[in-house]
Amino acid sequence: MILAIASGKGGTGKTTLAVNLARACGFPLQLLDCDVEEPNAHLFLPGGTATEETVTIRVPEVDESLCDGCGECSRFCAYHAIVSTGAKALVFPEMCHGCGGCIKVCPRRAIREVPRRIGTVEKRQAGNVSLVTGRLDVGSVLAPALIRAVKARRDLSRAAVIDAPPGTSCPVITAVRGADYVLLVTEPTPFGLHDLRLAVDTVREIALPFAVVLNRAGSGDDRVQRYCTDAGVPILLEIPDDRRIAEAYSRGRLLVEELPEYRERFAALARQLLLSESSGGG
Amino acid sequence: MKELVVISGKGGTGKTSLAASLAVLAGNAVVADCDVDAADLHLVLAPSLRERHDFLSGNEAVIRAQDCTGCGTCAELCRFDAIGKEIRADGAPVFRVDPIACEGCGVCVRFCPERAIDFPKSLCGEWMISDTRCGPMVHARLKAAAENSGKLVSLVRREARRIAEEEGRPQIVVDGPPGIGCPVIASLSGASLVLVVTEPTVSGEHDLERVLALARHFDMPAAVCVNKWDLNPAMAERIEGRAAAAGAKISGRVRYDPGVTAAQLQELTVVETAAPCVDDIRQIWDHLQL
Ligand code: SF4
Ligand code: SF4
Numbered sequence: 001m002i003l004a005i006a007s008g009k010g011g012t013g014k015t016t017l018a019v020n021l022a023r024a025c026g027f028p029l030q031l032l033d034c035d036v037e038e039p040n041a042h043l044f045l046p047g048g049t050a051t052e053e054t055v056t057i058r059v060p061e062v063d064e065s066l067c068d069g070c071g072e073c074s075r076f077c078a079y080h081a082i083v084s085t086g087a088k089a090l091v092f093p094e095m096c097h098g099c100g101g102c103i104k105v106c107p108r109r110a111i112r113e114v115p116r117r118i119g120t121v122e123k124r125q126a127g128n129v130s131l132v133t134g135r136l137d138v139g140s141v142l143a144p145a146l147i148r149a150v151k152a153r154r155d156l157s158r159a160a161v162i163d164a165p166p167g168t169s170c171p172v173i174t175a176v177r178g179a180d181y182v183l184l185v186t187e188p189t190p191f192g193l194h195d196l197r198l199a200v201d202t203v204r205e206i207a208l209p210f211a212v213v214l215n216r217a218g219s220g221d222d223r224v225q226r227y228c229t230d231a232g233v234p235i236l237l238e239i240p241d242d243r244r245i246a247e248a249y250s251r252g253r254l255l256v257e258e259l260p261e262y263r264e265r266f267a268a269l270a271r272q273l274l275l276s277e278s279s280g281g282g
Numbered sequence: 283m284k285e286l287v288v289i290s291g292k293g294g295t296g297k298t299s300l301a302a303s304l305a306v307l308a309g310n311a312v313v314a315d316c317d318v319d320a321a322d323l324h325l326v327l328a329p330s331l332r333e334r335h336d337f338l339s340g341n342e343a344v345i346r347a348q349d350c351t352g353c354g355t356c357a358e359l360c361r362f363d364a365i366g367k368e369i370r371a372d373g374a375p376v377f378r379v380d381p382i383a384c385e386g387c388g389v390c391v392r393f394c395p396e397r398a399i400d401f402p403k404s405l406c407g408e409w410m411i412s413d414t415r416c417g418p419m420v421h422a423r424l425k426a427a428a429e430n431s432g433k434l435v436s437l438v439r440r441e442a443r444r445i446a447e448e449e450g451r452p453q454i455v456v457d458g459p460p461g462i463g464c465p466v467i468a469s470l471s472g473a474s475l476v477l478v479v480t481e482p483t484v485s486g487e488h489d490l491e492r493v494l495a496l497a498r499h500f501d502m503p504a505a506v507c508v509n510k511w512d513l514n515p516a517m518a519e520r521i522e523g524r525a526a527a528a529g530a531k532i533s534g535r536v537r538y539d540p541g542v543t544a545a546q547l548q549e550l551t552v553v554e555t556a557a558p559c560v561d562d563i564r565q566i567w568d569h570l571q572l
Contacts, residue, residue: 009320010460011294015485037461038292038492040485078340078387099361099387138495141432141464144385148363166293166460167319169424169431173382190546191298195320201426206382220543243513250514252484 001159003273004179006203008195010038010166012185013215013239016249018163019044022129024256024263025270029129030160032153034175036119036134036146041163043252045126052122055134055149056115057098057142062089066110073102073111082111094141119146121153130155143171151178159274168202176203181273182210183236188220193227200233216241237269283446284474284572285439287316289458289466291489296509297479298322299542300563301457302551304477306416307567311453313414314442315421316435316469318407323457326551329412329419337407337422339433340386343379349398350376356390356399365390382427407434411441418445432464439469453572462496470500477533477570478506478525482517490521494528504530507566511535534566 005018019041022031033041060073060082067088074084081096082089089102093116103111119136134150136143143165151174154160164175176182182203186196196212203210211234214224219241228235239245239255239262248258256263288304290297302323305313315323343364345356352375357365364383370376379390381404391399406429409422420441422434442454456473459465470476478493480486490506497504506525511518522532541557553560 009293009317009322010290011292037463038485038489040292040488043484043488076388076392097385097387099385099389100359101387101389101392104359104389104393136463138462138492139467139499141467143461143463167431168426168428169319169465170385170429171463173427177383189543190325190549191322194322194325198320198426205427219540221547246510246513249485250481250483250517 001274002162002179003160004162004164004176004182005185006164006172006176006182006199007166007185008168008199009191012187012192014166014185015040015163016215016255017183017185017213018161020254020256020266021270022161023127023254024266025274026128026267029158029274030155031129031131032150032160032162033131033133034147034150035163035165036136036143036150037165039133039135042124042131042133044254045129045131047127048125050122050124052120054117055119055121055146056117057145058100058113059093059096059098059116060091060102060111061114062091063110063112064088066108068108070107072105072107076101076105094139097142098145118142121149123153144174147171147174168198172202173206176208177206179208182208183213184210185213185215186224187216188214188222188224190223192220193223196224196227200231211236213237213239215239237265283443283452283454285454285456286570286572287456287458287469287473287476288479289469289476289493290460290479291462291493292485293460295479295481295486296536296542298457299546299552300479300509300536301455302326303553303563304567305455306551306553307564308453308455308572309416310451311417311455312442312446312451313417313419314438314454314456315419316438316456316465317459318422318424318431318434318438318465319459321421321423323419324421326546326549327414327416327419328549329414329421332411332413334408334410336405337409337434337437338403339406340404340429341388341401342381342384342386342404343388343390344400344402345377345379346398346400347376349396351396352376353395356394359389359393385429409434409438409441411445417451418449420445431459432468435459435465435468462492466496470497470502473502475570475572476502476504478504478530479509480506480521481509482511482514482521487517487521487524490525491528494525494530498529505533505570506530507533507535509536510538512538533569534562536562
């Protein structure tokens with residue numbers, strides 16, 4: 001069973017939900033932090049020794065002694081990552097998606113592939129949670145490739161929670177694809193409602209079942225609840241607007257540990273979503 | 283012409299509320315909403331539409347099932363796992379491209395031995411120019427599950443600059459995207475100043491460092507302000523210390539104020555209300571000296 005946690009915009013409490021569900025459930029599970037631009041789950045789940053791997057993609061390297069500047073590669077590349085206009089081909093590795101096309105189209109076989117680092121994946125056992133954290137290198141644009149690397153570390157023998165990046169575009173889709181269920185976290189404000197609608201469109205686009213978790217409940221109005229009722233989307237959990245929660249969060253503490261009265265709500269939700277039929281399945 | 287980009291590293295730090303307020307304080311600026319994934323500025327600036335355009339970007343591979351012989355070359359070549367096999371009614375295999383996973387590289391198109399793959403432009407969203415009570419606004423909407431948000435961000439900024447030049451407006455206020463990836467990079471290049479809005483939390487601290495590293499990477503002058511600083515004053519101070527050490531200016535602090543949400547509910551920017559934190563925001567604007 002894979003549960004993905006996402007939101008139309010950041011800062012709605014996605015990571016709070018992910019780490020607290022993971023800890024409160026009590027059984028062993030994997031938490032895949034796919035918010036690779038700003039991975040935060042590790043801040044709330046200390047402990048264990050970390051092992052780190054470097055993630056690379058393959059990018060072209062031009063052998064200048066063979067390149068005659070024919071320009072085939074640069075005409076092919078959809079991302080303008082290799083340029084040759086009469087002169088020897090020049091690679092802009094930060095724009096390369098690693099598709100391998102230029103290598104194949106080069107008539108003189110002047111291009112080969114070399115690895116280029118885009119970030120790291122870190123693994124750590126924090127209590128019941130096996131945490132896998134993807135971290136995109138600063139200046140890299142290839143979040144989707146790094147997210148794929150995090151998801152490739154999925155342990156099929158246990159349930160998994162995915163902390164997805166915020167938004168509605170390629171990184172989110174890459175993170176959420178293949179999940180069995182999606183929780184969308186939002187706030188009871190006009191921004192929250194608007195972003196929720198976008199997130200709902202996105203998960204509908206990839207046809208996954210989903211529900212909503214309302215964070216900071218009570219801080220705004222009831223438009224989100226009304227929208228959910230009208231759209232037939234269940235709200236599975238409301239986390240109240242409680243300054244103590246914001247303060248625990250600010251110090252990097254788990255809500256289910258600092259404020260034990262919340263523990264059972266998270267544990268029940270985790271059991272409901274993660275211990276269903278397909279548990280342990282791909 | 284000065285271009286201020288407001289970003290946040292992690293989202294939800296009050297970036298949009300602050301950007302909207304700064305746009306009002308600027309008075310005669312062009313506003314650009316570059317948070318194209320989750321554009322929210324229009325919710326408080328009540329834009330009236332001047333023009334609307336499709337955003338076509340990149341291509342997507344489409345296999346013509348009737349011409350596909352099921353050889354599987356495309357699926358082998360695609361490095362983005364975008365091509366899957368299906369079985370036709372007559373039992374023969376055909377391949378199909380998942381438009382969401384396709385990154386539009388064109389490898390399959392070029393190397394399909396049957397030339398059975400089309401490569402049309404893909405519609406990735408729309409962009410608009412509108413009038414608001416604090417000046418013209420360029421905004422956009424990325425189609426759900428679409429690619430190329432970086433290109434859309436660049437387009438929105440380019441249009442904002444064109445309008446500023448044509449209408450003689452001295453400032454552009456940009457509500458930037460969250461994160462440090464492709465869209466943020468597109469929102470920074472060539473701007474005058476980046477203002478990073480953060481929160482006094484461990485996540486805020488962690489993300490701020492990554493955002494400032496990005497600003498340095500692109501040689502951008504950066505300023506920092508801590509929103510809701512009184513949630514954790516010790517952390518606010520520590521963050522400011524780190525930001526200063528990383529070469530950023532400290533532009534001020536905004537207190538924790540339910541008036542921010544209240545303004546949103548009234549579809550107003552915070553500085554158009556009597557919320558206590560309005561003073562804090564004015565100070566930040568004065569300090570930026572844009
Ligand atoms: S590998 Fe693909 S993306 Fe990279 S330079 Fe070659 S053609 Fe362009
Ligand atoms: S265009 Fe590139 S990414 Fe898209 S299906 Fe073909 S090989 Fe895959």
